[in-house]
Amino acid sequence: MGRLHGAKGERNPLCRPSERHRQNANEGLAYRALVDRVRSQLSNSTTRLALLSKVNEALELETRELAGQAHTDPLTQVLNREGLRAALMEKWPHPDASPEQFAVVFVDIDHLKKVDDTHGHSVGDKVLCALAAAIQRGIRASDKLARWDGEEFLIICPGTKAADAHLLGEKLREALSYQIWPHGLRVTASFGVTALQPGEVIGDAIKRADSALDQAKSNGRNCVRVA
Ligand SMILES: Nc1nc2c(ncn2[C@@H]2O[C@H](COP(=O)(O)OP(=O)(O)OP(=O)(O)O)[C@@H](O)[C@H]2O)c(=O)[nH]1
Numbered sequence: 258m259g260r261l262h263g264a265k266g267e268r269n270p271l272c273r274p275s276e277r278h279r280q281n282a283n284e285g286l287a288y289r290a291l292v293d294r295v296r297s298q299l300s301n302s303t304t305r306l307a308l309l310s311k312v313n314e315a316l317e318l319e320t321r322e323l324a325g326q327a328h329t330d331p332l333t334q335v336l337n338r339e340g341l342r343a344a345l346m347e348k349w350p351h352p353d354a355s356p357e358q359f360a361v362v363f364v365d366i367d368h369l370k371k372v373d374d375t376h377g378h379s380v381g382d383k384v385l386c387a388l389a390a391a392i393q394r395g396i397r398a399s400d401k402l403a404r405w406d407g408e409e410f411l412i413i414c415p416g417t418k419a420a421d422a423h424l425l426g427e428k429l430r431e432a433l434s435y436q437i438w439p440h441g442l443r444v445t446a447s448f449g450v451t452a453l454q455p456g457e458v459i460g461d462a463i464k465r466a467d468s469a470l471d472q473a474k475s476n477g478r479n480c481v482r483v484a
Pocket residue numbers: 332365366367368369370371373377378379380381382385406407408474478
């Protein structure tokens with residue numbers, strides 16, 4: 258069998274026309290095989306890249322969802338304490354430094370125990386959800402609402418003075434009286450309001466709002482008290 262190529266694979270100028278034709282055909286086949294191989298590798302790696310980018314997207318989504326879940330109260334879907342802490346840290350990264358003026362409003366459902374005992378825990382849960390939704394509708398987007406504890410919610414209102422937070426408390430209290438509650442219940446809440454004083458940290462204002470809430474409860478409930 259005559260050789261088509263020299264030692265280095267070069268075309269042999271001495272081969273006959275029929276041999277050259279076979280040589281060309283072989284080269285064409287080899288070239289097509291090479292193109293097919295590269296194309297297939299390219300398409301595989303493109304598929305792999307697309308797949309990796311989809312996996313990355315899914316992981317990022319899951320991470321965001323998990324972070325969201327860690328910051329959200331599963332019942333009412335408002336922030337939990339950790340979510341509030343994270344939101345405040347984002348707004349005011351140095352908790353020991355006095356941040357800008359803001360107000361704190363504590364909201365506590367009146368007699369939720371009676372609702373639970375009379376109508377069942379699931380109705381109590383619905384009341385909590387309806388209250389959280391009503392408050393969320395009544396506050397600004399820049400305000401932060403969190404479920405603080407059981408039947409107690411906390412609102413942080415940036416750039417708000419005590420007098421304005423008092424008005425907000427009254428507006429929310431009134432809104433609850435128009436709310437349609439599960440089982441036709443009549444539900445009220447008590448409010449404790451304060452504003453950050455110069456030199457105070459957030460925790461000081463939260464404690465004072467809590468004691469204002471105690472006053473609202475001891476004054477007969479369904480009212481707003483400012484400290
Ligand atoms: N359904 C339901 N009830 C809850 C939840 N968290 C706390 N509670 C109930 O809320 C009630 C709070 O009781 P109390 O602290 O006596 O307050 P209250 O009955 O609302 O009375 P006042 O706050 O004094 O007006 C308890 O019975 C808790 O079990 C919850 O997630 N779901």
